Amino acid sequence: MKAILKLTLGVLLASTGLASADTLEKIAAAGKIVVGVKNDYRPWGYLDASGNIVGLEIDLAKDIASRLGVEVELVPVVASNRMEFLQQGRIDLIIATLGDNPQRREVVGMVEPNYYAGGANVLAPKANGLKEWTDLEGKDLCAIQGSYYIRETTQKYKANILAFAGVPEATAALTNGSCVGLLYDNTWIESQLASEGSWADYEMPFVTEQLQPWAIAVPLAELDGPYGLKISEIITDWHKTGYLIEANAANGIAASPFLEEQHEKFK
Known part of the structure; x- marks a missing residue:
């Protein structure tokens, strides 16, 4: 599986003409993607009766890992440390109800399209x-x-x-x-x-x-590189196929006008 992912990375590098895919290479080498998520924000990310982190955003993290052919490691974050963890390399990705605004775009790479809104x-x-x-x-x-x-x-x-x-x-x-x-x-x-x-x-x-709107975030330097582009491709497919609408409903969350609008836009 790692060999397949590394081959995919090579294709991404060649197609984008960019010289670096540091985080994708790190993920491939480790065989896992480390994702910062909430564990106190039901039903997007919370602890179940067994102490496991579950919720809509955990489903999204697992889907990204599956598409990359690796395992997922979940790291609990809060609003005050999630961007710092990404900058420090303690996590590879933020999926933690992160509002998208100009100030935060100067710190981390806010991937488009946005995946939710509040x-x-x-x-x-x-x-x-x-x-x-x-x-x-x-x-x-x-x-x-x-x-x-x-x-x-x-x-x-x-x-x-x-x-x-x-x-x-x-x-x-x-x-x-x-x-x-x-x-x-x-x-x-x-x-x-x-x-x-x-x-x-x-x-x-x-x-x-x-x-x-809420954004999934990658390291700022990699927003327009292979890693950021790959995450953007995945989010776009979520909207196009209606996966986000289905995952939203599966987690018992009321229908989201934002998700409906994005599905119509991308389908």
Whole structure:
């Protein structure tokens, strides 16, 4: 299998006229691709009852590994360290609800097309009576370190942000009353409210803002090289065949208008 992958790399190099395929060569030599994923973001990436990381993005990581003919190694990441891990070479790829914006494009290689999309909203106790974003002014609002929507929410609505390292810490602060709500991605909030559990007394009271596509990321220097092009080819095929729509449904996630639009575009 490794010999086949190395032959494929040679074809990629010849067809692109580029001199380097460092990460693809590393993956082939190791027989595995190391992917940074979330383990606290149900149902995109989370721990099941056996302690295994599962979810939509884990399915995507496994599919990429299968197409490259290698195994997959999953490394848990959070918003504050995922790009750093990629830069340091600790992971080969990010598939971790990474919002695509110009600032991040200066740090890592955001592969196109984007594979998902989400926006900012708030998970809050119904008893807090939040109705509009402007109700956040002067109030303590929990959030996750490194989230792209913190800056605009702070500047626009004058909320006092309490930033935590991960979802468990932030949700613990929310449930013990340390903040009026949790600022997070609407996709995650919707999935929590739709599931049976401890969120029956909570709501997502606002209209979702700051809509942003999500990107799979490779090292910046390899975005336009064989590695970045190969990942782009795979994502394009996901949209073309409807694989992402099927994987989305298989993980119990509500139908995504973004995925439908991309399928129509690429099919």
